Structures are given as structure tokens and as C-alpha cells.
Amino acid sequence: MIATTRWTLSEGGSHLRQDTTPVRANGENDINIIEYVRVSGTSTSLLGVWKPISTRSGAADLFTMMLKDGELSVFYPKYGAVVYTVRLDRKHYPLTRPNALPGVTTAAESIDVRSLRHTTFQGDKPSLETSMSVSPDGNTMTVTTRTPDSSDEPSVFVYERQR
Amino acid sequence: MRDALTRTTVGILLLTCSISAADTDLRAFVGTWRENQSKSRPFISGALTYTFTAEPNGFVTIVRGNVPLRDTVRFDGKDYPTPGVAAERFRGLESTISSTNQSSSETVL
Numbered sequence: 001m002i003a004t005t006r007w008t009l010s011e012g013g014s015h016l017r018q019d020t021t022p023v024r025a026n027g028e029n030d031i032n033i034i035e036y037v038r039v040s041g042t043s044t045s046l047l048g049v050w051k052p053i054s055t056r057s058g059a060a061d062l063f064t065m066m067l068k069d070g071e072l073s074v075f076y077p078k079y080g081a082v083v084y085t086v087r088l089d090r091k092h093y094p095l096t097r098p099n100a101l102p103g104v105t106t107a108a109e110s111i112d113v114r115s116l117r118h119t120t121f122q123g124d125k126p127s128l129e130t131s132m133s134v135s136p137d138g139n140t141m142t143v144t145t146r147t148p149d150s151s152d153e154p155s156v157f158v159y160e161r162q163r
Numbered sequence: 164m165r166d167a168l169t170r171t172t173v174g175i176l177l178l179t180c181s182i183s184a185a186d187t188d189l190r191a192f193v194g195t196w197r198e199n200q201s202k203s204r205p206f207i208s209g210a211l212t213y214t215f216t217a218e219p220n221g222f223v224t225i226v227r228g229n230v231p232l233r234d235t236v237r238f239d240g241k242d243y244p245t246p247g248v249a250a251e252r253f254r255g256l257e258s259t260i261s262s263t264n265q266s267s268s269e270t271v272l
Contacts (some may be wrong), residue, residue: 003217004185016213018213034207034211036213037211040214042190046215046216046223047215047217048214048222049212049213049214050210050212050213050214050215051209052207052208052209052211052212052213053207055207056202056205057200057206057235060197060198060199060200061197061198062195062196062197062198063195063196064194064195065192065194066193067189067190067192067193067194070195072189072222074191074230079218084210086192088186088187088189105194110186110187111187112187113186113191114187114188114191115187116187116189116192119219132192134191141192141196141270146209147173147208150208150210152206152208152209152210153206154206155203155204155205155206156203156204156205157198157203158198158202159196159197159198159199159206160196160197160198160199160201161194161195161196162194162195162196162197
């Protein structure tokens, strides 16, 4: 089992709360909560279409990047594994994490001296574009993700270097 | 003499190009990074819908928008494989789902 998800209908059935508790390699209790509003269906049933309106995580994201032979390896303690690698050659590489979906790859390219972009693909189709930029003082990394060919706003995640 | 000068100039130009190109210094990324959640601004796409559909065979199909997974489950606490996923991945992608009566509203399927 890699995760347990609990769905809870609000009183009246207009909202749905989804609590997902992944099984983490490091034993971390990292609950992700997504709240949805009903798009279709009746008020007493889960059946129907639900649209997400908010998301939050119980634990701050944490990862370690290691460099070897021109390739960055991104290790997540919560998975106990290197999830993906970054080589700035625009070639496609499969995800390295356990239980990675088949056919999912990433490719990376340089933006500038402190920024890079890596793109996740499902087959040949890009599904997520991620830009990573380190501040001039080296202490902050800003990660911006966006869905290609979408009008959705990007998500911005700010990371601080651990000493 | 002129040939040597030309070669030197070409060498300098190549060296300059290799340094000034926008190559990312990957060493800047090395280290451990922790998210500062108070500064992050996650956006959740409205396209990431969840759709629950009752099937004639008693199963419920769960489709997550933008994610190529389609779970077929019964709300009976038992495990069922995700269709279309290789057998060796069944264990990792099974869903364990119980009917939810935790809220004040009863879930009816």
C-alpha cells in the first residue's frame, strides 16, 4: 500500500474533502488535504464530478540534490529514493522513483547560470513544466510549475537551503 | 605569424563563447532544500477534477483529470487492481477504500 485516501462529504453534500496519507519511507506523517466543490451529482452521494478549490500539505517538502558527472540526482527522504535526475541535454529520462507511472519521463535544459527547466512527459506529451532558480546568495530556490498548453496560473514553491 | 594570430583569436573566441553561454552552474543546486510553506503559492488546476461513476457491475470508476489512471473499486474495504497497470505494479497502486460515514452526511453510492 502506498497511500490511503479518505473522502468526506460536507453536510449538505456540496463540498468534498480528500485526505491522502501516503506511506512514507522515512515514516513522516505527511497528509495532503484537497477540498473540492461539487460540479455534478446529488447532494447525498460521492457520485458525480468534483472540482478542486484548495490544497495543502501537512509537512514541508524536503529534498537533497547531489551532483555527479554533470547530472543532478534529486533524493526525497520521504520516498527513500532518487525521484528524478537532471541532465541538461534535453533528452528524455525515465523517473527513477519506485512506483513511477510507466511512460513518464523528464527532460531538462539550461535557462541561465542559476536557473534550469525540466519538463515531465507522459509519452511524448509534456504534462508539467518546472523551472528551478537559485538566488544569487545561494540560500533560496524558487520552483515554478505550470501545465503546458494551459491557461492555469503557475504554482510557486519557495525552498530554503538547509545547513 | 598571421596564422598563429588567427588561431589564437579563434581560440579566445571559442573560450569566450564556452564561458559566456547560459550554461547552468549545477553546483548552485547541490544541497538539502526545505520548502518554506508560508512563501509558497500552490495553484490547483480546476482541470484536476475527480469523477466518481457507478458501473452496472457494482464497481465505482474513479477518474482523476489529467492523470492517466482510472481506478475501479468497490467500497467494501477490499483491494482491487488499477486496470491497465502492469501486474507488478498492482500492489503499489491498489486502492483501499472504506465507505465514509465520518461526516455528518452519510455517503450513499
